[in-house]
Amino acid sequence: MKDTFKHQGLRQKLVKTVKSKGITDERVLNAIGSIPRHLFMDSGFLDHAYKDTAFPIAADQTISQPYTVAFQTELLDIKPGDKILEIGTGSGYQTAVLCELGARVYSIERQNELFKKTSKFLPKLGYRPKKLIFGDGYLGLEEEAPFDGIIVTAGAPHVPKPLLSQLKTGGRLVIPVGRDIQIMTLFIRKGPKAFEQHEYGEFRFVPLLEDKN
16 A cells, blocks of 8 residues: 555645644654554545544554544653653554654553554554563553653553653653543653643543453
8 A cells, every 4th residue: 555645635634633723743743744644544444544533443442533642742742762651552653653753662552463463564664663562551661661751542540550650750651541531641750759740631542451361
């Protein structure tokens, strides 16, 4: 499958839509404009690839709404070389955005079907995360901690303590918290046991699942 001028034009329209909803970070907007989102979706759904909506993918998961991807990424405030942990690799679209921004990405996926597919697919597009892991995102990735940022791409009924503990001082955790409807929440680590918390309104995500076995 190719990335045509038509796809590129549709992406620029998508960038304008995302910008109109309040995304201001030019690097994030450039990433949205650069990544061929249609390649992350089933070929039968190409008409939906550049609409600002979430869409179902394999294993009862979704590829997130582009605005949501941009919103979470903007909250992370990524600098090139930052070490980022992503909880929920999914289609790999958010992973690609993080890579596009120059992050060193470690990503955990609980669904084996998605893990296998995305592990092969991302390098074909030129995106090479530092590590993709099949595992339980609630546990984080202690052996690679601490992280400059952690992003959770599924709705968590509570904030997993390991994720907070694996942040650097000054590090940022972006996580949607709640069951049916989530509140997008940002935690900034200020010290060993001190965190600043900010909330950014309601979003809807598939649930963050525990215990891969």
